[in-house]
Amino acid sequence: MKCGFCMSSCPVYAIDHIESHVARGRNVLVLLGAQGDIIRNEAYRQSLSYCLVCGRCQATCPAKISSADITVQARSQMAHEAGLTGIQRFVYRGILKHRSRMAILLGLMARIPGMSTKEGRPLRHLADAAALFSRGLSVPRLSKPFLGQRIARRTVPPPGVKIRGTVAVFLGCAFEFFFADAGKDIVATLAQAGFEVIYSSELTCCGLAIYCSGDDETARLMAQTNMDALGSFDRIITGCATCSSALKKYGSWFCEEDPRHVQAVTFSRKVQDFSEFLVQEGFQPQPASQPDLVTYHDPCHLRWHQGVTAPPRKLLTSLERMMFVEMEGADACCGLGGAFGMYHRDISLAIQVKKIDAIRKTRARIVATSCPGCMIQLMDGCRRHHLPVTVLHISQVLQGRTG
Amino acid sequence: MQLHVKYRSYLTGICTMALPTDVLGALQNIVGSEGMLASGLDLAAYSFDGTTNWQGMPEVVVFPTTAEHVSAILALANAQAIAVTARGAGTNVSGGSIPTAGGIVLCTTRMNRILEIDAANLTATVEAGVVLNDLNLALSRRRLFFPPDPQSFLAATIGGCVSENAGGPYAVKYGVFKHYLLGMRAVLPSGAILDLGGRTMKNVTGYDLPQLLCGSEGTLAVITQVTMRLLPQPAMRQTVLAVFDQVVKAGEAVHRILASGIIPAKIELMDNWIIRRIEEMMPLGLPTNADAILLFECDGLPETVTKECAAVIDLSRQAGAVSVRAAENAREAENFWTARRAGFSAIFGHAKTVLAEDVTVPITRIPELIDRVRKLSREHNLTIVIIGHAGDGNLHPSILTDKHNIGHFTVAERVMEAIFSAALELGGVVSGEHGIGLEKRRVLKQAMEPEAIALLRSIKNVFDPKGILNPGKIWEDA
Numbered sequence: 001m002k003c004g005f006c007m008s009s010c011p012v013y014a015i016d017h018i019e020s021h022v023a024r025g026r027n028v029l030v031l032l033g034a035q036g037d038i039i040r041n042e043a044y045r046q047s048l049s050y051c052l053v054c055g056r057c058q059a060t061c062p063a064k065i066s067s068a069d070i071t072v073q074a075r076s077q078m079a080h081e082a083g084l085t086g087i088q089r090f091v092y093r094g095i096l097k098h099r100s101r102m103a104i105l106l107g108l109m110a111r112i113p114g115m116s117t118k119e120g121r122p123l124r125h126l127a128d129a130a131a132l133f134s135r136g137l138s139v140p141r142l143s144k145p146f147l148g149q150r151i152a153r154r155t156v157p158p159p160g161v162k163i164r165g166t167v168a169v170f171l172g173c174a175f176e177f178f179f180a181d182a183g184k185d186i187v188a189t190l191a192q193a194g195f196e197v198i199y200s201s202e203l204t205c206c207g208l209a210i211y212c213s214g215d216d217e218t219a220r221l222m223a224q225t226n227m228d229a230l231g232s233f234d235r236i237i238t239g240c241a242t243c244s245s246a247l248k249k250y251g252s253w254f255c256e257e258d259p260r261h262v263q264a265v266t267f268s269r270k271v272q273d274f275s276e277f278l279v280q281e282g283f284q285p286q287p288a289s290q291p292d293l294v295t296y297h298d299p300c301h302l303r304w305h306q307g308v309t310a311p312p313r314k315l316l317t318s319l320e321r322m323m324f325v326e327m328e329g330a331d332a333c334c335g336l337g338g339a340f341g342m343y344h345r346d347i348s349l350a351i352q353v354k355k356i357d358a359i360r361k362t363r364a365r366i367v368a369t370s371c372p373g374c375m376i377q378l379m380d381g382c383r384r385h386h387l388p389v390t391v392l393h394i395s396q397v398l399q400g401r402t403g
Numbered sequence: 404m405q406l407h408v409k410y411r412s413y414l415t416g417i418c419t420m421a422l423p424t425d426v427l428g429a430l431q432n433i434v435g436s437e438g439m440l441a442s443g444l445d446l447a448a449y450s451f452d453g454t455t456n457w458q459g460m461p462e463v464v465v466f467p468t469t470a471e472h473v474s475a476i477l478a479l480a481n482a483q484a485i486a487v488t489a490r491g492a493g494t495n496v497s498g499g500s501i502p503t504a505g506g507i508v509l510c511t512t513r514m515n516r517i518l519e520i521d522a523a524n525l526t527a528t529v530e531a532g533v534v535l536n537d538l539n540l541a542l543s544r545r546r547l548f549f550p551p552d553p554q555s556f557l558a559a560t561i562g563g564c565v566s567e568n569a570g571g572p573y574a575v576k577y578g579v580f581k582h583y584l585l586g587m588r589a590v591l592p593s594g595a596i597l598d599l600g601g602r603t604m605k606n607v608t609g610y611d612l613p614q615l616l617c618g619s620e621g622t623l624a625v626i627t628q629v630t631m632r633l634l635p636q637p638a639m640r641q642t643v644l645a646v647f648d649q650v651v652k653a654g655e656a657v658h659r660i661l662a663s664g665i666i667p668a669k670i671e672l673m674d675n676w677i678i679r680r681i682e683e684m685m686p687l688g689l690p691t692n693a694d695a696i697l698l699f700e701c702d703g704l705p706e707t708v709t710k711e712c713a714a715v716i717d718l719s720r721q722a723g724a725v726s727v728r729a730a731e732n733a734r735e736a737e738n739f740w741t742a743r744r745a746g747f748s749a750i751f752g753h754a755k756t757v758l759a760e761d762v763t764v765p766i767t768r769i770p771e772l773i774d775r776v777r778k779l780s781r782e783h784n785l786t787i788v789i790i791g792h793a794g795d796g797n798l799h800p801s802i803l804t805d806k807h808n809i810g811h812f813t814v815a816e817r818v819m820e821a822i823f824s825a826a827l828e829l830g831g832v833v834s835g836e837h838g839i840g841l842e843k844r845r846v847l848k849q850a851m852e853p854e855a856i857a858l859l860r861s862i863k864n865v866f867d868p869k870g871i872l873n874p875g876k877i878w879e880d881a
Contacts (some may be wrong), residue, residue, distance in 0.1 A: 002451065002452070002454070002455060002556075002751070003494065003555060003748055003751070004453065004492055004493065004494040004496075004557075004558040005555075005557045005748075006558075007492055007534075007557070008534070008536060008557035008558050016512050017510070017512035017515075017532075018440065018448075019448035019493065020444060020447070020448035025448035026448075027447060028450075028451060029444060029448060032447060035545065038444065038447060043442055043443070043444050044444055046444075046464075047444050047445070060557070061748070062744060062745040062748030062749070063682075063745075063748045063749065063751070063752040064684070073678045166801060181694070192867075351838075
């Protein structure tokens with residue numbers, strides 16, 4: 001239990017070397033908290049916040065202890081015991097839970113000139129005003145219109161491509177409101193692979209951010225909404241590593257005594273990540289429009305939570321005219337970790353700079369990834385460090401976008 | 404002199420600071436606010452090490468980044484008679500870095516620069532907080548090799564390894580930390596910064612002070628920088644796995660191989676309990692009914708490795724191995740060694756408290772030691788797992804227990820003492836690589852003459868007259 005191997009893989013410990021910020025130390029605090037030896041107060045909540053929930057420590061742990069889960073459970077317990085903060089309650093239960101409310105709110109914001117983009121580079125100009133609320137993290141501009149208004153409820157394969165089946169897509173909030181271009185490319189790629197793609201407007205946020213912050217009750221309600229919307233489909237594809245890791249874990253969000261447990265387990269089994277699914281189906285992408293050099297960043301939620309590493313690389317290397325180059329530490333966290341990136345800005349930036357250096361060394365012109373959260377952090381980092389690299393979702397690379 | 408900090412019961416939990424605010428202020432002036440932790444929760448995370456049965460709360464944790472910081476901290480603590488416990492990653496398994504006297508934990512993890520790798524002279528100079536694995540990665544890029552390999556190398560710091568004189572599987576052929584230590588920078592409690600030893604293989608200049616500090620468990624000085632000897636990387640490595648139906652035969656195999664003039668780089672032993680746990684965690688196809696497994700590594704020039712492996716296989720068979728074979732490829736070899744590393748964690752994962760010792764006997768006495776451990780295990784109905792470095796006589800009999808189950812724990816402690824006695828009777832020592840720390844203080848009297856212990860105390864007194872450095876470790880207060 002105390003070998004400390006997690007110290008070798010924890011991105012946060014690598015920056016500040018503080019024992020209570022690494023799995024071994026935090027697990028001891030959680031244990032002491034459970035035994036009543038320490039008081040679970042605001043300071044305790046703070047300690048718990050120093051985890052990115054990247055899951056890397058579990059991979060290094062010889063006993064395979066899921067320390068990220070332990071942290072999330074402890075946060076949940078805090079939320080039950082001490083209650084959520086007013087802001088948390090407002091954001092989680094008032095907004096994130098209801099996609100319609102998010103659409104209205106963000107729709108209003110999108111009307112402000114400069115806050116949105118029809119297509120193209122998402123990080124520019126007036127949207128920077130929003131960075132005031134994110135402690136300096138560049139917030140992407142809103143997509144105008146949102147994804148729901150850009151794509152059909154049902155997309156069929158292009159003429160000449162044989163229909164091989166039907167898939168439902170779960171595209172998540174980031175694609176819906178911020179990266180609608182990429183969302184469209186995910187759907188287009190799946191269609192090119194021979195699948196009829198169903199887009200449901202009944203979905204809400206996957207709930208992971210809320211679950212990880214400890215409000216598991218709200219998260220379960222959201223999971224229920226999503227299961228009801230997509231439960232009738234056999235295959236559910238996500239383009240967001242965070243969403244797929246959440247959807248694949250819905251089964252464990254509902255305890256075995258819960259009547260919804262079986263439904264959730266069944267639902268989780270049908271979920272696959274975009275690249276995982278395409279490689280399984282033997283998809284061969286169109287050659288790239290121009291010769292280019294691309295590298296790939298492993299999102300923690302794909303690499304450590306789902307163990308998916310080969311498929312995205314296979315897709316990128318199979319692209320004719322595109323050269324793939326591996327970056328040093330491709331599987332190292334980008335440093336965002338959802339709200340972590342805002343709560344612990346200094347640590348987040350220190351982790352980010354390592355990633356940006358690794359990208360710089362590859363001399364690649366495009367960095368592809370599979371998670372919009374990572375995209376935001378990488379875009380922010382490239383901009384902050386003046387690195388002329390285009391950050392794209394892997395589907396955008398497959399569709400020949402070059403930024 | 405009476406230390407001004409109180410011994411604090413762990414269970415009183417997080418409470419107000421006992422160190423006066425002016426001391427905290429002075430420390431903050433030295434290391435800055437970002438170099439200091441004083442909140443109860445942060446401190447609780449420094450109340451333990453790699454063991455599962457010792458805890459003690461510090462009153463403040465400081466992160467110096469230079470020898471000058473260390474000097475200022477020690478001078479301050481010395482003037483005020485405040486206890487200082489130096490700590491690297493806290494992966495030690497003797498209780499050695501636990502601040503049982505409260506006071507200051509001086510954490511070296513932010514002194515983590517590799518200062519120089521001198522390939523021409525085969526030396527490396529690093530700061531004390533460099534993680535062994537980080538050094539190994541930097542060395543392997545230059546085809547250099549630093550053999551001592553405590554199995555905590557993923558997290559353990561060089562300063563901690565030197566202070567514990569750590570070693571690992573490579574000790575059979577390559578020795579332990581002390582065999583590679585050439586020089587160091589160390590800070591005395593007075594605040595004096597000393598450069599000891601040098602950077603040459605040979606050096607007979609007065610008493611060998613670096614060797615005195617090596618293994619002194621942070622009781623004499625704080626090491627801030629270390630210069631070590633390196634080797635070129637062996638051209639080839641090969642792993643051999645031998646399975647035995649009786650552990651005695653495994654012991655016989657080790658004896659025959661070493662007597663034949665072959666020194667494998669590693670010879671590791673795992674018992675049946677470990678084999679079964681490994682198969683549960685990561686199926687490698689090990690026979691779960693085997694009584695013991697030996698894992699060998701031979702390294703060197705390809706011709707040598709081929710010949711040595713053939714001899715190891717042959718001699719293992721002659722000693723009665725049920726099956727023996729070389730790893731098919733590098734991947735399989737890596738799997739075997741990962742399994743070996745996972746062994747310890749498997750032990751710790753299966754009990755609330757584990758008494759994991761590191762008794763060491765002359766290699767020919769290993770089978771006897773194992774027999775006696777097993778007899779104790781049967782007599783007292785305890786699970787005692789045996790894993791260890793068969794090639795150098797260093798075994799880790801690990802008793803699975805629970806410190807909250809007083810009855811069980813008392814028996815476990817008694818049996819552990821019987822194992823210590825057994826090791827001493829067989830001509831061995833109570834600690835091969837973990838150090839005495841807190842865990843084995845009570846057996847020091849059995850292992851050393853009273854005059855020798857008095858000598859230890861006198862040496863300590865010369866370096867640290869006020870007794871501020873890691874008080875309460877190695878020997879029990881008289």
